[in-house]
Amino acid sequence: MNPKPPHRMTRQRQVILEELTKLTCHPTAEDLHRIVRERLPRISIATVYRNLELLSEQGQVWKMSVGGAQRRFDGNTVNHYHIRCSVCGRVDDVHMEVMASLEETAKHSSGYQVMSHTVEFTGICPDCAGKS
Numbered sequence: 001m002n003p004k005p006p007h008r009m010t011r012q013r014q015v016i017l018e019e020l021t022k023l024t025c026h027p028t029a030e031d032l033h034r035i036v037r038e039r040l041p042r043i044s045i046a047t048v049y050r051n052l053e054l055l056s057e058q059g060q061v062w063k064m065s066v067g068g069a070q071r072r073f074d075g076n077t078v079n080h081y082h083i084r085c086s087v088c089g090r091v092d093d094v095h096m097e098v099m100a101s102l103e104e105t106a107k108h109s110s111g112y113q114v115m116s117h118t119v120e121f122t123g124i125c126p127d128c129a130g131k132s
């Protein structure tokens with residue numbers, strides 16, 4: 001019995017999930033790859049992508065549909081709102097109440113069964129605003 005290959009997969013996924021959960025910066029797969037490599041020096045970017053896809057299918061991470069070139073991931077799967085800097089592309093959480101009433105309104109006006117909603121604000125972050 002050789003438990004190595006399946007265990008290694010699980011371990012990689014675990015480390016990816018652990019590191020993502022620690023971060024509040026909504027990293028891209030590339031960002032996360034850089035961080036995870038400190039613990040798993042041989043992990044490839046393809047492995048990080050594959051595991052992130054898997055984790056998001058399982059609902060353990062949130063694959064964000066933010067504007068901008070790169071897909072970002074969030075270890076916090078409880079619904080919350082985001083704000084994206086239109087200058088540097090940074091994404092932060094917005095600490096405000098999630099408006100469940102939006103889903104009722106959307107349901108009534110669309111006839112859909114509404115499962116969820118996401119909100120992304122756009123703005124200029126304090127760092128970028130300070131530079132101008």
Ligand SMILES: [Zn+2]
Pocket residue numbers: 085086087088089090124125126127128129
């Ligand atoms: Zn910025």
Ligand SMILES: [Zn+2]
Pocket residue numbers: 026074076080081082092093
């Ligand atoms: Zn977030």
